[in-house]
Amino acid sequence: MNSIEKNNVTITGNQDSKETLVFGHGFGTDQTYWRFVIKAFSERYKIITFDNVGAGKSAPAAYSNNKYSHLQSYADDIIDLTEELDIKDAVFIGHSVSGITGMLASIKAAEIFSKHIFINASPRYLNDDGYIGGFEQSDLDKLYNTMQSNYHAWVSGFAPTFMGNPEKPELAIEFANSLSALRPDIAYTVCKVIFQSDHRKDLGKFNKKSLIIQSIKDIAVPIEVAMYLNKNIKDSTLFKINADGHFPHISAPDEVIKALKTFI
Template sequence: MSTGPDAPTGVAVDVLTRNGVSVSGDASAAPIVFGAGYGTSQTMWRLVAPQFADERRVVRFDHVGSGESDVSAYDRGKYDSLRGYAADLLEILRSLDLHDVVFVGHSVSAMIGALAAIEEPSRFSRLIMLGPSPRYLNDEGYVGGFERADVDALLDALEVNHVTWASQMAPALMKNPERPELAAELAESMARTNTQVAQHFARVTFLSDMRRYLGNITTPTLILQSSDDLIAPLEVGEYLHEHIEGSELVVLAAAGHYAHLSDPAEVERQIRRWL
């Protein structure tokens, strides 16, 4: 993947190449698809996803601009909302002819998966959201975790120096200070994302508001909420649970926004329980 200074060009490429799709496990089994959060790649799921290979067709992918994706396919207009990413997800599922999909989405991928499931509900059997948020900004009667000034400062810092921003943010996002290697891995992953994509995707993510779509989710949904998460405080998990009919909320003992790295065994256990 290119991380150089040149801006992405929106070139048309094969869907599976575009998103760096990897497929493993039992090809005849029901699929489980893992989506990564902002600024990270499918490698963040490496401690969880392979555990399902004996009983599921395991699919991982990268959002355009991250990981093994083809950054030349980045189209700023398409990705000016999360709907562009949801369209990519649906194209991946169609390309692989996947049905009865269990979609496991971390952070913003949880909302991307929700949009895709609303668009084609018959293609999904379960949604599992890890550290999701429908809106990051506080609003009247709603706790998102951030004031607009906080988000503006975050975005401004990202515009100044992407790599420095990643190294400064990673410890606060990861928590678990006694395991500094986790924050180091996160910082490296975020720094590898194409700079122009990282800046634009951050703005799209942190200024998004998906609350109005929650009532349209009909796919059975499990919400996995970390006990101490800077990005998605407990109030956000409770809000999602209240507004997604039939959903289940589980508060994990894990701290930080990346429980699939800091406590992969617990995340795996909760996924298995929901299957």
């Protein structure tokens, strides 16, 4: 199976451009969440969007709970698809977990991306000695339990909490719908892999020029995490944007576009 099929890769924007932007989506969403942001760049750049295996319209047969219990497997997929499209020196824009998988891909295959943008990404969600991740293990255990006992009830609580922006309920509804479209066992595995991950050590192996975009209010990723990334990624800049919730690219796209334009 080739990567185009496997990851439902979409190529849009300026096909002749030498400059490529690769957008990676986060948990519970898919490539359609980039629709507002990519508009601002489609004239000048070649734009690659894709669905992570297990999400959106990726090939169902490509998913395995074993293989995708490691974020490196997602990173390997990014390497494979960029190789297949012959992409080099591109810019990788990763939301949430894709910020990390993009970084892992870059560590393994240095020539693919020259710049990285992390949007509300986190190398570790659990609090630790001297580290604020935002969650305690007991919070997450509770979350896993609810997820296992009644997935759809969990979705209806999780979606509005993580989306924020209560004045725009359609956003939480969209997120709830894309969560509901996931196979519950896949959602459970993926959610657990992400929340239990710890990639703080990998930050040191990473040396690409980076922009860290962070909503000022996000229940999944506190501002301290963005500051930690900024401190531990050598060549990085922190850009706080005035946005509510974990998904600024859909709830405050203009803010995200403004931030991206300062960097790309």
